[in-house]
Amino acid sequence: MSFGLARGKELDPSPISVTETDLPPLPDEAIGNPTAGRVDLSQWFVNVGGEDRRALPLHIEIGSGKGTFLVQQAAIEPEVNFLGIEWAGEFLVYGADRVRRAGLRNVRMLRTDATEFLRWRVADGTVDVIHLYFSDPWPKTRHHKNRVMQDSFLEEAHRVLKPAAASGVGELRLVTDHDELWAWYQRHFERWTGKPDSRYELLPFERPTSAGEGELVGSNFERKYKQEGRPFHAAVMKKK
Numbered sequence: 248m249s250f251g252l253a254r255g256k257e258l259d260p261s262p263i264s265v266t267e268t269d270l271p272p273l274p275d276e277a278i279g280n281p282t283a284g285r286v287d288l289s290q291w292f293v294n295v296g297g298e299d300r301r302a303l304p305l306h307i308e309i310g311s312g313k314g315t316f317l318v319q320q321a322a323i324e325p326e327v328n329f330l331g332i333e334w335a336g337e338f339l340v341y342g343a344d345r346v347r348r349a350g351l352r353n354v355r356m357l358r359t360d361a362t363e364f365l366r367w368r369v370a371d372g373t374v375d376v377i378h379l380y381f382s383d384p385w386p387k388t389r390h391h392k393n394r395v396m397q398d399s400f401l402e403e404a405h406r407v408l409k410p411a412a413a414s415g416v417g418e419l420r421l422v423t424d425h426d427e428l429w430a431w432y433q434r435h436f437e438r439w440t441g442k443p444d445s446r447y448e449l450l451p452f453e454r455p456t457s458a459g460e461g462e463l464v465g466s467n468f469e470r471k472y473k474q475e476g477r478p479f480h481a482a483v484m485k486k487k
């Protein structure tokens with residue numbers, strides 16, 4: 248399937264974009280039993296390019312935008328499966344087209360609300376890393392409920408992440424340019440980290456290998472905001 252988007256250029260998100268065959272409609276039973284809608288995400292990477300990739304680690308990027316981080320990092324880590332989730336249709340198509348043109352076999356992309364997707368579709372202990380970079384700040388108080396970071400999100404992220412002992416990771420990786428969103432993150436860190444019985448451990452952010460000189464991740468928004476001279480904040484919440 249091709250789309251005439253982005254200044255008349257023909258974009259083709261297939262076969263990167265997740266289809267209805269990969270993700271059938273949520274069954275009615277899921278309302279009473281959330282596990283009924285959960286899918287085996289490793290199946291989305293079966294026989295990509297002729298190899299069985301089901302046993303490989305899975306990273307999810309929430310709000311993958313135009314796919315810059317995915318394209319850069321997936322090329323360096325072919326032994327990791329990456330799922331990019333983006334709810335803006337034009338960005339999704341643009342990013343998936345880039346991934347296809349880059350010839351990457353380890354990336355799929357899905358258009359949906361990532362927080363709902365985690366809750367209804369992702370099975371317990373199946374994700375190695377969740378990347379959340381330059382998430383929308385929703386500055387007005389009445390819009391704070393739209394922020395990805397919520398106690399309910401941390402609950403679901405904790406459920407879907409693999410235990411650190413099993414995978415060596417089990418991390419939520421966070422970067423933002425937005426001071427007030429960072430203060431919001433810090434209030435969540437206070438509730439979710441720092442005590443013996445906390446569900447997460449707070450760790451310093453480690454730059455992914457694809458980040459360029461002087462960059463934290465090298466995503467599209469990081470490069471844009473860097474030109475404006477904005478300072479960035481970053482941290483890792485590791486599942487305990």
Ligand SMILES: C[S@@+](CC[C@H](N)C(=O)[O-])C[C@H]1O[C@@H](n2cnc3c(N)ncnc32)[C@H](O)[C@@H]1O
Pocket residue numbers: 309310311312313315332333334335338359360361362380381382383395466467468469
């Ligand atoms: C400011 S952009 C950052 C994009 C990219 N991470 C970067 O650093 O260049 C935030 C992106 O997250 C997407 N987004 C926000 N909330 C989302 C959600 N709940 N599920 C999926 N995508 C979301 C937006 O559509 C937007 O493309």
